[in-house]
Amino acid sequence: MAKRKTKKTNPPTKRNGNPGIRLFLLVMLVVLLLGTIGGAVYLGIKSDGFKNWDFIPGNNAQPAASLDVVKDGESVKSIEATADVIRIEVINGGDFTVTVRPKASADFDFMLDGKLHSFAQADGDYNRAFDVKIEDGYFTFTAPRNIVNALNDAYFGHVIDDVRCNYVGTFFEIVVTAESGDSKKFDVTDIYATDIVVRIEPSEVVF
Structure with a gap:
Protein backbone atom coordinates (compact mmCIF):
# COMPACT_ATOMS: atom_id res chain seq x y z
CA MET A 1 0.00 0.00 0.00
CA ALA A 2 1.37 3.30 -1.04
CA LYS A 3 1.97 5.72 1.75
CA ARG A 4 0.32 9.09 1.58
CA LYS A 5 2.80 11.83 1.22
CA THR A 6 2.45 14.55 3.76
CA LYS A 7 3.26 18.14 2.82
CA LYS A 8 6.17 19.42 4.75
CA THR A 9 5.59 22.89 6.16
CA ASN A 10 8.36 25.24 7.23
CA PRO A 11 8.13 26.53 10.78
CA PRO A 12 7.14 30.19 11.04
CA THR A 13 10.06 32.58 11.12
CA LYS A 14 10.49 34.67 14.19
CA ARG A 15 10.80 38.45 13.90
CA ASN A 16 13.69 40.04 15.65
CA GLY A 17 12.35 41.86 18.69
CA ASN A 18 8.99 43.24 19.63
CA PRO A 19 7.74 46.14 17.43
CA GLY A 20 6.12 47.78 20.45
CA ILE A 21 9.43 47.89 22.30
CA ARG A 22 11.24 49.35 19.29
CA LEU A 23 8.62 52.10 18.92
CA PHE A 24 8.89 52.91 22.62
CA LEU A 25 12.69 53.17 22.41
CA LEU A 26 12.45 55.43 19.35
CA VAL A 27 10.00 57.76 21.10
CA MET A 28 12.22 57.91 24.19
CA LEU A 29 15.24 58.75 22.03
CA VAL A 30 13.39 61.66 20.37
CA VAL A 31 12.17 62.95 23.75
CA LEU A 32 15.70 62.77 25.16
CA LEU A 33 17.12 64.64 22.16
CA LEU A 34 14.49 67.39 22.35
CA GLY A 35 15.05 67.70 26.09
CA THR A 36 18.79 68.15 25.60
CA ILE A 37 18.31 70.87 22.96
CA GLY A 38 15.64 72.64 25.02
CA GLY A 39 17.82 72.59 28.11
CA ALA A 40 20.76 74.08 26.23
CA VAL A 41 18.62 76.89 24.81
CA TYR A 42 17.11 77.62 28.23
CA LEU A 43 20.51 77.78 29.91
CA GLY A 44 21.88 79.96 27.12
CA ILE A 45 19.05 82.48 27.43
CA LYS A 46 19.04 82.39 31.23
CA SER A 47 22.74 83.13 31.45
CA ASP A 48 22.82 85.62 28.54
CA GLY A 49 24.98 83.09 26.76
CA PHE A 50 23.32 83.98 23.45
CA LYS A 51 23.55 87.75 23.89
CA ASN A 52 24.63 89.52 20.68
CA TRP A 53 24.69 86.24 18.75
CA ASP A 54 22.82 85.12 15.64
CA PHE A 55 23.08 81.73 13.97
CA ILE A 56 24.10 81.39 10.35
CA PRO A 57 22.46 78.41 8.60
CA GLY A 58 24.68 75.95 6.77
CA ASN A 59 26.40 72.62 7.04
CA ASN A 60 29.12 74.05 9.25
CA ALA A 61 26.97 76.58 11.09
CA GLN A 62 29.00 78.96 13.22
CA PRO A 63 27.66 81.71 15.48
CA ALA A 64 28.26 85.25 14.18
CA ALA A 65 28.24 88.31 16.44
CA SER A 66 25.62 90.97 15.68
CA LEU A 67 26.80 94.42 14.53
CA ASP A 68 25.66 97.41 16.56
CA VAL A 69 26.51 101.12 16.70
CA VAL A 70 26.30 102.68 20.15
CA LYS A 71 26.58 106.11 21.75
CA ASP A 72 26.57 106.50 25.52
CA GLY A 73 25.54 102.87 25.91
CA GLU A 74 22.49 103.03 23.61
CA SER A 75 22.00 101.89 20.02
CA VAL A 76 22.00 104.81 17.58
CA LYS A 77 19.19 105.36 15.05
CA SER A 78 19.61 109.11 14.65
CA ILE A 79 21.83 111.71 16.23
CA GLU A 80 21.74 115.49 16.41
CA ALA A 81 24.62 117.36 14.82
CA THR A 82 26.67 119.45 17.22
CA ALA A 83 29.91 121.40 17.04
CA ASP A 84 31.50 118.82 19.31
CA VAL A 85 33.37 115.70 18.24
CA ILE A 86 30.88 112.81 18.33
CA ARG A 87 32.14 109.35 19.23
CA ILE A 88 30.31 106.20 18.07
CA GLU A 89 31.22 102.76 19.41
CA VAL A 90 31.07 99.89 16.89
CA ILE A 91 30.20 96.55 18.51
CA VAL A 100 28.69 109.42 5.05
CA ARG A 101 26.19 109.87 2.21
CA PRO A 102 23.21 112.07 1.28
CA LYS A 103 19.73 110.86 2.17
CA ALA A 104 17.77 109.75 -0.89
CA SER A 105 15.00 112.21 -0.02
CA ALA A 106 17.37 115.20 0.14
CA ASP A 107 17.67 116.31 -3.47
CA PHE A 108 18.56 119.77 -4.73
CA ASP A 109 20.89 121.36 -7.28
CA PHE A 110 23.96 123.54 -7.02
CA MET A 111 26.68 124.81 -9.34
CA LEU A 112 29.94 122.84 -9.31
CA ASP A 113 32.75 124.46 -11.29
CA GLY A 114 30.16 126.36 -13.31
CA LYS A 115 28.02 123.29 -14.11
CA LEU A 116 24.68 122.26 -12.65
CA HIS A 117 25.13 119.38 -10.21
CA SER A 118 22.76 117.28 -8.13
CA PHE A 119 23.28 116.65 -4.42
CA ALA A 120 21.75 113.18 -4.87
CA GLN A 121 24.68 112.10 -7.07
CA ALA A 122 26.58 111.64 -3.80
CA ASP A 123 29.98 111.82 -5.48
CA GLY A 124 31.50 114.23 -2.98
CA ASP A 125 33.85 113.21 -0.19
CA TYR A 126 31.39 113.63 2.67
CA ASN A 127 33.64 111.66 5.02
CA ARG A 128 36.00 114.61 4.65
CA ALA A 129 33.16 117.06 5.29
CA PHE A 130 32.35 115.22 8.55
CA ASP A 131 36.04 114.75 9.46
CA VAL A 132 35.49 111.01 10.00
CA LYS A 133 38.28 109.26 11.90
CA ILE A 134 38.19 105.46 12.34
CA GLU A 135 39.86 103.99 15.41
CA ASP A 136 39.98 100.54 17.01
CA GLY A 137 36.36 99.70 17.86
CA TYR A 138 34.95 103.19 17.34
CA PHE A 139 34.94 106.23 15.08
CA THR A 140 34.50 109.97 15.53
CA PHE A 141 33.06 112.74 13.40
CA THR A 142 32.21 116.42 13.57
CA ALA A 143 29.13 117.49 11.61
CA PRO A 144 29.39 120.59 9.38
CA ARG A 145 27.40 123.66 10.43
CA ASN A 146 25.27 123.74 7.29
CA ILE A 147 24.93 122.26 3.83
CA VAL A 148 27.04 124.99 2.20
CA ASN A 149 29.98 124.17 4.47
CA ALA A 150 29.45 120.46 3.80
CA LEU A 151 29.57 120.96 0.02
CA ASN A 152 32.69 123.15 0.19
CA ASP A 153 34.51 120.49 2.22
CA ALA A 154 33.18 117.54 0.20
CA TYR A 155 34.29 119.13 -3.09
CA PHE A 156 37.48 120.70 -1.74
CA GLY A 157 39.43 122.46 -4.48
CA HIS A 158 36.32 123.03 -6.60
CA VAL A 159 34.08 126.08 -6.87
CA ILE A 160 30.66 125.72 -5.22
CA ASP A 161 28.08 128.36 -6.08
CA ASP A 162 24.35 129.00 -6.32
CA VAL A 163 23.17 126.35 -3.86
CA ARG A 164 19.47 126.04 -4.72
CA CYS A 165 18.31 124.31 -1.58
CA ASN A 166 14.77 124.67 -0.26
CA TYR A 167 14.80 121.21 1.30
CA VAL A 168 13.84 120.96 4.96
CA GLY A 169 14.72 117.68 6.63
CA THR A 170 17.62 115.31 7.18
CA PHE A 171 20.44 115.73 4.67
CA PHE A 172 22.84 112.95 5.67
CA GLU A 173 23.02 109.39 6.93
CA ILE A 174 26.03 107.42 8.13
CA VAL A 175 26.45 103.78 7.12
CA VAL A 176 28.68 101.47 9.17
CA THR A 177 29.63 98.21 7.42
CA ALA A 178 31.15 95.38 9.45
CA GLU A 179 33.90 93.10 8.23
CA SER A 180 31.23 90.37 7.91
CA GLY A 181 29.29 92.50 5.41
CA ASP A 182 26.45 93.41 7.78
CA SER A 183 25.64 97.12 7.91
CA LYS A 184 23.74 99.61 10.03
CA LYS A 185 22.87 103.21 9.29
CA PHE A 186 21.68 106.21 11.27
CA ASP A 187 20.60 109.76 10.41
CA VAL A 188 22.45 112.94 11.31
CA THR A 189 19.84 115.62 11.97
CA ASP A 190 19.87 119.38 12.54
CA ILE A 191 22.10 120.32 9.62
CA TYR A 192 20.45 123.21 7.79
CA ALA A 193 20.68 124.74 4.33
CA THR A 194 22.35 127.86 5.75
CA ASP A 195 23.14 129.22 9.17
CA ILE A 196 20.10 130.37 11.12
CA VAL A 197 20.37 134.09 11.78
CA VAL A 198 18.00 135.89 14.15
CA ARG A 199 17.71 139.63 13.50
CA ILE A 200 16.27 142.00 16.11
CA GLU A 201 15.19 145.47 15.03
CA PRO A 202 16.16 148.03 17.71
CA SER A 203 12.92 149.97 17.13
CA GLU A 204 10.91 146.90 18.14
CA VAL A 205 12.72 146.31 21.43
CA VAL A 206 10.67 147.62 24.35
CA PHE A 207 12.03 147.84 27.90
Whole structure:
Protein backbone atom coordinates (compact mmCIF):
# COMPACT_ATOMS: atom_id res chain seq x y z
CA MET A 1 0.00 0.00 0.00
CA ALA A 2 1.37 3.30 -1.04
CA LYS A 3 1.97 5.72 1.75
CA ARG A 4 0.32 9.09 1.58
CA LYS A 5 2.80 11.83 1.22
CA THR A 6 2.45 14.55 3.76
CA LYS A 7 3.26 18.14 2.82
CA LYS A 8 6.17 19.42 4.75
CA THR A 9 5.59 22.89 6.16
CA ASN A 10 8.36 25.24 7.23
CA PRO A 11 8.13 26.53 10.78
CA PRO A 12 7.14 30.19 11.04
CA THR A 13 10.06 32.58 11.12
CA LYS A 14 10.49 34.67 14.19
CA ARG A 15 10.80 38.45 13.90
CA ASN A 16 13.69 40.04 15.65
CA GLY A 17 12.35 41.86 18.69
CA ASN A 18 8.99 43.24 19.63
CA PRO A 19 7.74 46.14 17.43
CA GLY A 20 6.12 47.78 20.45
CA ILE A 21 9.43 47.89 22.30
CA ARG A 22 11.24 49.35 19.29
CA LEU A 23 8.62 52.10 18.92
CA PHE A 24 8.89 52.91 22.62
CA LEU A 25 12.69 53.17 22.41
CA LEU A 26 12.45 55.43 19.35
CA VAL A 27 10.00 57.76 21.10
CA MET A 28 12.22 57.91 24.19
CA LEU A 29 15.24 58.75 22.03
CA VAL A 30 13.39 61.66 20.37
CA VAL A 31 12.17 62.95 23.75
CA LEU A 32 15.70 62.77 25.16
CA LEU A 33 17.12 64.64 22.16
CA LEU A 34 14.49 67.39 22.35
CA GLY A 35 15.05 67.70 26.09
CA THR A 36 18.79 68.15 25.60
CA ILE A 37 18.31 70.87 22.96
CA GLY A 38 15.64 72.64 25.02
CA GLY A 39 17.82 72.59 28.11
CA ALA A 40 20.76 74.08 26.23
CA VAL A 41 18.62 76.89 24.81
CA TYR A 42 17.11 77.62 28.23
CA LEU A 43 20.51 77.78 29.91
CA GLY A 44 21.88 79.96 27.12
CA ILE A 45 19.05 82.48 27.43
CA LYS A 46 19.04 82.39 31.23
CA SER A 47 22.74 83.13 31.45
CA ASP A 48 22.82 85.62 28.54
CA GLY A 49 24.98 83.09 26.76
CA PHE A 50 23.32 83.98 23.45
CA LYS A 51 23.55 87.75 23.89
CA ASN A 52 24.63 89.52 20.68
CA TRP A 53 24.69 86.24 18.75
CA ASP A 54 22.82 85.12 15.64
CA PHE A 55 23.08 81.73 13.97
CA ILE A 56 24.10 81.39 10.35
CA PRO A 57 22.46 78.41 8.60
CA GLY A 58 24.68 75.95 6.77
CA ASN A 59 26.40 72.62 7.04
CA ASN A 60 29.12 74.05 9.25
CA ALA A 61 26.97 76.58 11.09
CA GLN A 62 29.00 78.96 13.22
CA PRO A 63 27.66 81.71 15.48
CA ALA A 64 28.26 85.25 14.18
CA ALA A 65 28.24 88.31 16.44
CA SER A 66 25.62 90.97 15.68
CA LEU A 67 26.80 94.42 14.53
CA ASP A 68 25.66 97.41 16.56
CA VAL A 69 26.51 101.12 16.70
CA VAL A 70 26.30 102.68 20.15
CA LYS A 71 26.58 106.11 21.75
CA ASP A 72 26.57 106.50 25.52
CA GLY A 73 25.54 102.87 25.91
CA GLU A 74 22.49 103.03 23.61
CA SER A 75 22.00 101.89 20.02
CA VAL A 76 22.00 104.81 17.58
CA LYS A 77 19.19 105.36 15.05
CA SER A 78 19.61 109.11 14.65
CA ILE A 79 21.83 111.71 16.23
CA GLU A 80 21.74 115.49 16.41
CA ALA A 81 24.62 117.36 14.82
CA THR A 82 26.67 119.45 17.22
CA ALA A 83 29.91 121.40 17.04
CA ASP A 84 31.50 118.82 19.31
CA VAL A 85 33.37 115.70 18.24
CA ILE A 86 30.88 112.81 18.33
CA ARG A 87 32.14 109.35 19.23
CA ILE A 88 30.31 106.20 18.07
CA GLU A 89 31.22 102.76 19.41
CA VAL A 90 31.07 99.89 16.89
CA ILE A 91 30.20 96.55 18.51
CA ASN A 92 31.25 93.35 16.70
CA GLY A 93 32.32 95.29 13.61
CA GLY A 94 35.77 93.80 13.07
CA ASP A 95 37.61 95.77 10.40
CA PHE A 96 34.60 98.04 9.75
CA THR A 97 34.14 100.94 7.32
CA VAL A 98 32.19 104.20 7.63
CA THR A 99 30.46 106.06 4.80
CA VAL A 100 28.69 109.42 5.05
CA ARG A 101 26.19 109.87 2.21
CA PRO A 102 23.21 112.07 1.28
CA LYS A 103 19.73 110.86 2.17
CA ALA A 104 17.77 109.75 -0.89
CA SER A 105 15.00 112.21 -0.02
CA ALA A 106 17.37 115.20 0.14
CA ASP A 107 17.67 116.31 -3.47
CA PHE A 108 18.56 119.77 -4.73
CA ASP A 109 20.89 121.36 -7.28
CA PHE A 110 23.96 123.54 -7.02
CA MET A 111 26.68 124.81 -9.34
CA LEU A 112 29.94 122.84 -9.31
CA ASP A 113 32.75 124.46 -11.29
CA GLY A 114 30.16 126.36 -13.31
CA LYS A 115 28.02 123.29 -14.11
CA LEU A 116 24.68 122.26 -12.65
CA HIS A 117 25.13 119.38 -10.21
CA SER A 118 22.76 117.28 -8.13
CA PHE A 119 23.28 116.65 -4.42
CA ALA A 120 21.75 113.18 -4.87
CA GLN A 121 24.68 112.10 -7.07
CA ALA A 122 26.58 111.64 -3.80
CA ASP A 123 29.98 111.82 -5.48
CA GLY A 124 31.50 114.23 -2.98
CA ASP A 125 33.85 113.21 -0.19
CA TYR A 126 31.39 113.63 2.67
CA ASN A 127 33.64 111.66 5.02
CA ARG A 128 36.00 114.61 4.65
CA ALA A 129 33.16 117.06 5.29
CA PHE A 130 32.35 115.22 8.55
CA ASP A 131 36.04 114.75 9.46
CA VAL A 132 35.49 111.01 10.00
CA LYS A 133 38.28 109.26 11.90
CA ILE A 134 38.19 105.46 12.34
CA GLU A 135 39.86 103.99 15.41
CA ASP A 136 39.98 100.54 17.01
CA GLY A 137 36.36 99.70 17.86
CA TYR A 138 34.95 103.19 17.34
CA PHE A 139 34.94 106.23 15.08
CA THR A 140 34.50 109.97 15.53
CA PHE A 141 33.06 112.74 13.40
CA THR A 142 32.21 116.42 13.57
CA ALA A 143 29.13 117.49 11.61
CA PRO A 144 29.39 120.59 9.38
CA ARG A 145 27.40 123.66 10.43
CA ASN A 146 25.27 123.74 7.29
CA ILE A 147 24.93 122.26 3.83
CA VAL A 148 27.04 124.99 2.20
CA ASN A 149 29.98 124.17 4.47
CA ALA A 150 29.45 120.46 3.80
CA LEU A 151 29.57 120.96 0.02
CA ASN A 152 32.69 123.15 0.19
CA ASP A 153 34.51 120.49 2.22
CA ALA A 154 33.18 117.54 0.20
CA TYR A 155 34.29 119.13 -3.09
CA PHE A 156 37.48 120.70 -1.74
CA GLY A 157 39.43 122.46 -4.48
CA HIS A 158 36.32 123.03 -6.60
CA VAL A 159 34.08 126.08 -6.87
CA ILE A 160 30.66 125.72 -5.22
CA ASP A 161 28.08 128.36 -6.08
CA ASP A 162 24.35 129.00 -6.32
CA VAL A 163 23.17 126.35 -3.86
CA ARG A 164 19.47 126.04 -4.72
CA CYS A 165 18.31 124.31 -1.58
CA ASN A 166 14.77 124.67 -0.26
CA TYR A 167 14.80 121.21 1.30
CA VAL A 168 13.84 120.96 4.96
CA GLY A 169 14.72 117.68 6.63
CA THR A 170 17.62 115.31 7.18
CA PHE A 171 20.44 115.73 4.67
CA PHE A 172 22.84 112.95 5.67
CA GLU A 173 23.02 109.39 6.93
CA ILE A 174 26.03 107.42 8.13
CA VAL A 175 26.45 103.78 7.12
CA VAL A 176 28.68 101.47 9.17
CA THR A 177 29.63 98.21 7.42
CA ALA A 178 31.15 95.38 9.45
CA GLU A 179 33.90 93.10 8.23
CA SER A 180 31.23 90.37 7.91
CA GLY A 181 29.29 92.50 5.41
CA ASP A 182 26.45 93.41 7.78
CA SER A 183 25.64 97.12 7.91
CA LYS A 184 23.74 99.61 10.03
CA LYS A 185 22.87 103.21 9.29
CA PHE A 186 21.68 106.21 11.27
CA ASP A 187 20.60 109.76 10.41
CA VAL A 188 22.45 112.94 11.31
CA THR A 189 19.84 115.62 11.97
CA ASP A 190 19.87 119.38 12.54
CA ILE A 191 22.10 120.32 9.62
CA TYR A 192 20.45 123.21 7.79
CA ALA A 193 20.68 124.74 4.33
CA THR A 194 22.35 127.86 5.75
CA ASP A 195 23.14 129.22 9.17
CA ILE A 196 20.10 130.37 11.12
CA VAL A 197 20.37 134.09 11.78
CA VAL A 198 18.00 135.89 14.15
CA ARG A 199 17.71 139.63 13.50
CA ILE A 200 16.27 142.00 16.11
CA GLU A 201 15.19 145.47 15.03
CA PRO A 202 16.16 148.03 17.71
CA SER A 203 12.92 149.97 17.13
CA GLU A 204 10.91 146.90 18.14
CA VAL A 205 12.72 146.31 21.43
CA VAL A 206 10.67 147.62 24.35
CA PHE A 207 12.03 147.84 27.90
